[in-house]
Structures are given as C-alpha cells and as structure tokens.
C-alpha cells in the first residue's frame with residue numbers, strides 16, 4: 001500500500017495550478033443522466049472519486065469518452081440499468097447523487113446507501129423525504145434505496161438541515177418534474193451553484209441557486225451542453241494553509257478568491273499577506289510563525305468543515321491557544337490523535353478542539369482516516385522535524401490531484417513510497 005514520506009522544514013515557494021472541484025464535478029457527472037444528448041465537460045479533476053463515479057455511470061450503460069486532459073464526452077442514451085451496487089460505490093459518499101437523476105428520467109433507481117464514513121453517520125433521509133414529497137415511492141431495504149415513480153411532481157420542499165448533496169439531488173430531480181419545485185433552506189455552496197449553472201446550460205429553468213430558496217420549473221427533457229467545472233476551493237485552501245504553516249510564499253493559478261472569503265479572512269488573521277486577481281491568489285507569510293485563530297464551521301458562506309482539519313494542523317504550530325468548533329459532522333476529529341503523535345497539544349471537549357500551539361512538531365508514522373484528515377497530516381509533516389510517513393493515503397487520492405507533484409513543485413520534500 002502506498003504511503004507518503006515527507007521531510008519537514010522547507011518553506012513552500014512557487015506557483016501551481018488548482019484543479020477542478022471534486023464536489024462540483026461529482027454532481028455534474030451524475031446530472032448527465034438527465035439527458036440523452038451528449039454533455040462535454042472540461043476541468044474535471046483526475047481523482048479516485050471521479051474514477052469511481054465514471055465506473056458507476058459506465059456500468060449503467062453511459063458512454064464516456066475522455067482524453068488525457070480529462071475533457072469528457074458523456075452520453076446517457078443507452079442506460080440499461082438504474083442500479084448503483086454497493087461494491088462499486090462503497091468508497092464514495094457522492095454515489096447517492098445518481099438517485100435523483102435516475103428517478104426523474106427513468107422512473108426507477110436501486111442505489112446502495114453509501115458506506116460508513118469516519119466523519120459521522122451521514123444519513124440520506126432528506127434526499128429520500130424530498131423525492132417522496134415529489135411523488136416517488138421509496139423503500140430502504142438490504143442497504144439499498146429502491147425508488148419507483150411515474151413522472152415526479154413539483155412541490156415545495158423544506159429541508160430541515162442544510163444539506164449539500166441533498167439540495168443537489170432534489171434540484172436535479174426537479175429539472176424533469178412536472179411543474180414548479182421550490183427548495184427552501186437550500187445549501188448555498190458554490191458547488192450547488194456550479195451544478196445549477198450546468199443544468200441551466202442543459203436547458204433547465206432554475207432561479208436562486210446560491211441563496212437559500214431555489215426555484216425550479218420542470219422540463220419535458222434536457223439537452224446536451226459544454227461545461228467547465230469550477231476550481232476546487234478546498235484544494236486551494238489546503239495549499240494556502242501549507243504555505244502559511246511553512247512560512248512560505250506561493251501563487252495559486254486557475255482558482256478564484258471569491259469562493260474562499262471565510263478562509264481568506266482567517267488566513268489574514270493568521271498573519272498572511274494575501275493578494276488576489278481574477279483567477280489567482282498569492283499568499284506571503286514572510287517567514288513568520290502563524291498566530292492562533294478561533295474557528296467555527298458552518299454551511300456556506302461560513303467557514304467550511306472541509307477546511308477544519310487543515311486549520312487544526314495550522315493551529316497546532318501557531319502562536320497562542322485556539323478553539324476550533326465543528327458543527328456539521330459529529331465525528332470529524334479523527335486527525336487529532338494522529339496530530340498528537342507528532343507532538344500537537346490538542347484536547348477535545350464535545351465538538352470543540354482546544355489547541356495550544358507548539359513551536360515545533362516532531363516526525364512520526366501516522367495514519368490517514370479520511371480525506372481532509374489525511375491533508376492535515378501532510379501539512380503537519382511539511383513542518384515537522386524529521387521524516388513523517390503518512391499511511392492509508394488512498395483517502396487523499398480521493399480528493400487531491402497529484403498532491404506530491406504539486407507540493408514538490410513548491411519545493412517540498414515529499415514522495416510516494418510502497419512499504
């Protein structure tokens with residue numbers, strides 16, 4: 001099994017390109033099930049989750065043609081099964097995103113509940129309740145969501161909790177439903193907006209994406225489109241934190257500062273000098289040690305839970321004591337015990353981590369438990385004294401494209417080893 005071997009101590013310096021967003025590309029790939037015409041996608045990141053989604057679509061009969069730059073032509077004319085089997089989707093939560101499109105276009109779906117995950121229980125009850133309210137007949141049996149429907153009917157849906165993939169699933173389903181659907185308390189994440197923009201290019205009528213009320217008027221059919229996926233704000237944020245932790249100076253290209261307001265505010269509080277342009281962000285830490293900052297995760301536009309682990313690593317070496325409160329997932333502190341192995345001084349009280357910054361972490365073998373937890377261990381490895389070996393990096397390959405190449409380009413000492 002591959003591991004990452006990191007020798008800490010080099011301030012990051014240089015320029016890299018940010019990839020397309022995993023959490024936008026996944027629902028957009030699922031959305032191609034809504035039309036029999038070809039959808040052409042660009043800026044799809046080369047990641048394990050994307051491969052899993054493409055394998056799943058391929059197994060259903062979707063034709064996918066891709067070139068080495070990950071431009072993909074996708075055609076769902078010949079779908080012959082509406083099943084998403086457990087063996088194919090167990091490693092990826094986002095597989096549930098095929099549920100809405102399948103029910104809306106084919107009137108049936110047999111989709112495995114996504115497998116257990118280290119960050120929390122992550123039920124999909126709101127996806128199911130919403131589709132039922134639109135007229136689908138759904139039962140959950142043997143670990144599968146089995147749905148049948150004649151044409152879905154538009155209605156007003158109120159989501160009890162802000163759910164990103166729940167909003168996406170219901171928005172996709174509503175594009176082919178009869179009449180108008182209103183989603184109240186919708187997620188406002190940029191990835192929801194990106195999906196809506198792609199659906200609009202496919203002929204959908206959607207207003208209000210990016211606000212908490214989304215209105216969709218269903219169409220008889222959608223058509224093909226040519227769409228470019230937005231940049232990955234979490235990948236962007238992760239590299240910015242890496243530069244801040246190492247006291248470096250980096251420029252990230254093909255990204256957008258507009259997606260990262262809450263994160264950039266926190267990085268400025270840490271002491272980073274940040275300059276932005278239309279499609280780039282530069283961070284200069286001027287060799288300083290970061291200042292400790294308090295963080296509270298919440299749905300967009302507040303501070304993203306997907307950046308919590310990376311800021312835990314930053315606070316572990318920062319000057320001062322900080323608190324970091326996780327409000328989205330009940331079990332998203334699995335990285336804490338691994339960071340403690342590197343010398344971090346953190347204790348957990350309920351859903352808050354209290355962190356006393358220490359000037360120097362010391363290398364140790366550590367184990368990744370989920371995607372962003374693994375990123376936090378890599379960041380800690382970049383500043384730890386000695387060689388840190390990060391195990392179970394298949395988690396990181398789910399969400400970071402060529403991470404060791406990009407960090408090497410920025411001057412880090414990191415390589416993939418099989419041990």
Ligand SMILES: CC(=O)N[C@H]1[C@@H](OP(=O)(O)OP(=O)(O)OC[C@H]2O[C@@H](n3ccc(=O)[nH]c3=O)[C@H](O)[C@@H]2O)O[C@H](CO)[C@@H](O)[C@@H]1O
Pocket residue numbers: 023026093094120121122123124125126127128161162163164165166191305306328329330
């Ligand atoms: C592929 C993708 O886009 N993943 C992102 C998405 O995950 P995902 O869409 O799974 O996360 P949700 O926004 O749905 O989860 C928010 C909260 O709602 C709860 N909930 C959700 C649905 C439901 O039916 N019932 C329920 O109780 C969840 O357990 C969680 O506590 O948003 C999360 C929150 O920003 C991010 O961390 C993930 O990176």
Ligand SMILES: C=C(OP(=O)(O)O)C(=O)O
Pocket residue numbers: 023092093094306371372399
């Ligand atoms: C939690 C994440 O992804 P997923 O929802 O796909 O598990 C993430 O991207 O940090």
